[in-house]
Amino acid sequence: xxxxxxxxxxxxxxxxxxxxxKVAIVTxxxxxxxxxxxxxxxxxxxxxxxxxxxxxTLAKLAIEGTEFAPLAELLTGPVVLALGFEDQVSxxxxxxxxxKDKVNAEKVTIKGGCLDxxxxxxxxxxxxxxxPSKEELxxxxxxxxxxxxxxxxxxxxxxxxxxxxxxDQVRQQKTA
Numbered sequence: 441x442x443x444x445x446x447x448x449x450x451x452x453x454x455x456x457x458x459x460x461x462k463v464a465i466v467t468x469x470x471x472x473x474x475x476x477x478x479x480x481x482x483x484x485x486x487x488x489x490x491x492x493x494x495x496x497t498l499a500k501l502a503i504e505g506t507e508f509a510p511l512a513e514l515l516t517g518p519v520v521l522a523l524g525f526e527d528q529v530s531x532x533x534x535x536x537x538x539x540k541d542k543v544n545a546e547k548v549t550i551k552g553g554c555l556d557x558x559x560x561x562x563x564x565x566x567x568x569x570x571x572p573s574k575e576e577l578x579x580x581x582x583x584x585x586x587x588x589x590x591x592x593x594x595x596x597x598x599x600x601x602x603x604x605x606x607x608d609q610v611r612q613q614k615t616a
Contacts, residue, residue, distance in 0.1 A: 447498060454494055454502035454521075461523040464503075465531055465553035465565055466514040472547045477520075480538050480548075487530035490523045510559035514552045528555055529571050536569035 458464065469477065481491040494502070496515040503509050511521075524531035532553070539548045553560040553568070560568065572580070 450494065451498050451502045454492060454499065455506075457490055457492065457523055458503060458506055458508055460525050461508070462526070463524040463528040463531055463553060463555050463568075464508045464511055465522040465524075465535060466511060466551045467520050467522060467535060468517060468549045468551050469520055470518060470547055470549075476547075480534070483534045483538065484522060484531060487534055488524070488526040489531040489534065490525070492521045492523065494521060507557040508554045510557065511552075511554045513559070519551065527574055529568060529573055532565050532569035533573070536566060 477491070477493075484491045496517075496519065499515050499519075499521060500512045503511055522531050522535055535548070535550055539550065550562050550565050552562055553565045555568070
């Protein structure tokens with residue numbers, strides 16, 4: 441039996457993690473081996489996330505008064521809390537990719553999540569997982585910014601190329 445001090449310590453540890461989190465996703469795990477949970481935890485840690493197994497009552501106390509308070513209604517049954525600290529999309533991507541594996545499909549279910557104080561259902565978390573990452577968005581933005589400059593350079597080169605060809609044709613006619 442866990443003591444009150446241990447429970448208070450656990451709540452404070454989760455509160456500290458939640459204070460840094462940008463997104464929280466609740467998953468339901470049934471029959472997942474310790475090795476698979478560890479694999480999922482490591483995949484999330486690579487993306488600067490965390491995968492915390494915590495009792496529902498302690499989790500509800502930890503999220504109380506934070507932007508993740510709406511998650512309380514999802515905390516029923518055997519659930520695990522996945523947190524993302526830098527990117528809002530990468531934890532959802534890791535969980536969705538892990539759940540796509542045939543072995544894990546029946547054992548891991550995304551119940552929902554919370555982003556910017558808004559409760560997300562499972563479909564919205566799946567849609568979040570399909571968004572491009574920050575790096576991809578930055579690359580697309582730079583491409584859009586660079587596109588007009590590239591167009592101007594190509595147009596200028598085209599005009600100069602046409603002028604060189606015309607001058608070459610005149611030279612060939614005069615020498616012939």
